[in-house]
Amino acid sequence: MAIRAKHQRLVLLVIALTVLIGAGLLAAWALRNQVSYFYVPSEIVAHPPSPDRGVRLGGMVEKGSLKTEPDGVTIDFTVQDGKARVPVTFRGIVPSLFVEGSGVVAEGKMSATGTFVADNLLAKHDENYVPREMQNMTKEQAKQVVAETK
Template identity: 70%
Template sequence: MKAKHQRLVLVVIALVALIGAGLLAAWALRSQASYFYVPEQMTSDPPEAGRAVRLGGMVEQGSVETLEDGVTIAFVVGDGKARVPVRFAGILPDLFVEGSGVVAEGRLGADGMFIADNLLAKHDENYIPRELQEMSEHQKREVVAETGGSV
């Protein structure tokens, strides 16, 4: 076999191996993907029960309720068009409050309740850490200057 043909065969084998590796990686990662839903999408076209997804929206005012076990909380996530009940057992993020944004990672139950495994609280662009809320503008600048940040 000529050297030209040997190189061609090696290139074809390398391409097949590369395509095979890419397909294998894509197949392995498909079950790890976590799709993002807003409440309107969750109610109109819900994912199959048990599939890992993310639900994002606003925690509705007056909906946060601590259940009788003292660890589990129930609340409602809404987007102005639809509402999804959520249940979470665990430690709440510091920024989790009614009326704020939240991303809940978990699964939709057969009863329509979203069972969250993890909560990510979102803050607005005007967020100020608790430590800086009581300080004057001058004190804030001094603290930020000491840490190397900017105001």
């Protein structure tokens, strides 16, 4: 007994949908540990993530909190959002835009002691930031340089 064309299309559609849903579930399962949640200090203090979960902590570097350890590579500082403060430690090369009073996004994990141990720092700049190479240019010269890079 042959399957009618209408039923054949329906069976193919069901198979295609099953394959698509299966691929989506497989991709979600594979990426489950790759997701990095973003917290601000008040959220991370109120609901700290488990020590094995990689997260991002964003806020302002508190003025007067930046300390360099004797090894010259490790720094300690505090990230705050006006409501809470989180101590952070980082070992590595610090971005050139990283200064006290500026924005930062630290990627890492919370330790059991309540200190955020950062693996990577992303320094943020304000809307008035101008690269060093363009500081002495007029607006017209800067526009020309930008247009040439497109």
